[in-house]
Amino acid sequence: MRGHVWRPLLVVIGLVVIILVARMFYVPDDFGAQDRGYTFGFHRLSNEQEWKDYPAKFQDSEYCSGCHDDKSEELKGARHAMIPCENCHGAAFDHPDDPEKLIIDRSRDLCLRCHSALYMPSSGRNDIPGVNPEEHNSGLECAECHNPHNPSLEEM
């Protein structure tokens, strides 16, 4: 064959080789079709482990009662016992090491998430005591009258 055919052909072959070599280095060994096949499982396998190692922020209420058993005892039987500690006290992370103190959300808005009266006839929301936030002691924090761990005013 003549030179004018060979030269561009060699350039193309060279480019293909370069791309293939670069791909060999760039694409990790564990990349490919995994358990769910080419359509749904084509990925880098080690990424599954990376997601498993993602740091968790929330512990759970049992973790809290490991030290604060007096508080969890106080909560037992109260109507707020169903609420996980961390919903108001904030995610525990590595408390008590880091952070040493958790910032408690005592805001009115937090209480109103459930206790703002809405008419929701096909939802559990209707069974929760609700107030109109504009009429019910507006400007006051709820915790000034209600104990969040035992909110019933009669039992206070």
Next chain:
Amino acid sequence: MKRRDFLKNAAVFVSGASVSLATLEFFDPQQLLAANPELRWGFLVNTHNCVGCGFCVKACKVENDIPLEANVTRTWVERYVIMKDGGVVMDTPKGALNGFTSKLIDQNRSGMKQVADEEIAQAFFVPKLCNHCDTPACVQVCPVGATYQTKDGTVLVDRKWCIGCGYCIMGCPYGVRFFHPEEHVADKCTFCYHRISNGGNTACAQACPFGARQIGNLRDPNDPVAKAVMNQRVGVLRDEYGTKPQVFYIGLNKEVR
């Protein structure tokens, strides 16, 4: 041979041969197990129990480092108000990050709307999250293999591999995907893969005081989620898309999209 005998023999031979062919087929136990593995994560939402407090949304954002004030979220709660005249209004202020505290329903361009109590026929909340479909459209459209499905059914995004083309965000019929404003890749609910793989509960299910959200193993007949999916009247969202969603809803109305 008579014609009658020929037909008789042929019928006997054909039926005999088909039986023996079926019995000769051997099943590879590993292949069967792969098609039906021992673990398949599924999610159950009981809409009757949801009160729209939005603790799930807040917990999800904190747990998964989604900026609180950014207008994106991996899970959200929708409020549906169905009126006696048949009209439907729906909203999800900030994805219900701060819950539902007002009777005003956000109708975008047409402003805030308040429906009088006596006009309301039905009103309820519907939590939404990634359906971790069996045949996920979002995974199929990824051109680089950055989003994928694990053996146990969760759909994840490889943040190192995602090029941010956005096909998956467009491909998802449920709109659960978004661009992560800090990571600059496509992001979505992982079923809290880091928590459930290490024996924990998802952040949203754990934060829910009313048990409206539950995660479980659909292959375990004793799992409460699997039991509910088998024995109760559950529905899924947008079945017609053929994505086989694995988030099941108790008390799903036709108005919910």
